[in-house]
Amino acid sequence: MNALTRRVVIGTAAVSMALAMTACGKAGDDDDKGSGDNKTIGLLLPENKTTRYETFDRPFMEAKIKDLCSDCKVKYNNAAQDIETQKKQFDALVTQGVKVIILDAVDFKSTKSWVKQADKQGVKVVAYDRLAEGPLAAYVSYDNEKIGRLQGGAMVKALGSDAKNANVVMINGSPTDPNAPFFKKGAHSVLDKKVKKIAYEQDIPDWSPDEANRKMASAIDKLGKDGIQGVYAANDGMAGGVITALKQRGIKVPVGGQDAELAGIQRMLSGDQDYTIYKQIKPEAETTAEIAVRLLQGKDIDAITDRKVDSLSGDFKGIPAKLYDAQAITKDEVADTIVKDKVYKVSEICTAQYKKACDAAGIK
Secondary structure, eight states: OOOOOOOOOOOOHHHHHHHHHHHHHHHSOSOOSOOOOSOEEEEEEOOSSSTHIIIIIHHHHHHHHHHHOTTOEEEEEEOTTOHHHHHHHHHHHHHTTOOEEEEOOSSGGGGHHHHHHHHHTTOEEEEESSOOSSSOSEEEEEOHHHHHHHHHHHHHHHHGGGGGGOEEEEEEOOTTOTHHHHHHHHHHHHHHHHSSEEEEEEEOGGGOHHHHHHHHHHHHHHHOTTSOSEEEESSHHHHHHHHHHHHHTTOOOOEEOSSOOHHHHHHHHHTSOOBEEEOOHHHHHHHHHHHHHHHHTTOOOTTTOOEEEOOTTSSSOOEEEEEEOOEEEOGGGTIIIIITTTSSOHHHHSOGGGHHHHHHTTOO
């Protein structure tokens, strides 16, 4: 759930396709021949603003695939939040004969035609983290509405006895991410009953911390320094942008995020951020890898997927799925979660700037 803008500049369609194929080949193999040798899995991730994708999701999946299938190859690409780039990457994999693609979509609505076309050619598509549109072979993610409820509950807890009189600002996730409406819905289901009101609310394109910072500044201009008692930010990257805007105006109120990013953990320890949502990415990534390998080998995945879901459009029903739980944590839980699970090394968290805060939180 775990910030930093990069954009791929596209030239002509021909050049773009060549680049996409080259990048895929680099991550996997030397074949662009469309041979479909049943030894290659495509992996397409959506962006690199959220640090989790390159730091955790990709290496966990690649390692698990290699563990389960020593001669399997992974052709990897990151779309840098660009829909057309991801479409070219997806099409290139299909053209090259890749039979299983793990897809974490930039824009879930745009994938319908891609996945349908791939399905007609016998390509199995596994939606990872975000539920894409189309005839999917499987979907692996989290119970995202529950995560929203966890975020809302953590905000209420941070506000304490002041919750019922609190004006809360909501900085929501990207409109193109199908998980964002679930986070928002879950958070609203708690906050609408427990706080005075949601005084300002914005969806943030691309989960941009810079845009979150600008919208937070607008909220302060609109509501005044004393008109905000708490800020819900849908992830840690945007929480960082929010906190910068608040500090610039001399405002200190509870702020929460999601993804347990390193910077978010450090902000919690220093007292700038109140909570985050810790999602164990390794089980999600490894389950996805196992499903992909089984599909590549023509094996059943019923023992791995424990439920069925429908696409958000309702056009595609009964998609085999595995959804994981998450937990809200504060600085008091960092030692027993992040450190215990070896998400980050103590040396990474407790740099000189945060050493005193780490000692106070019992992190050694």
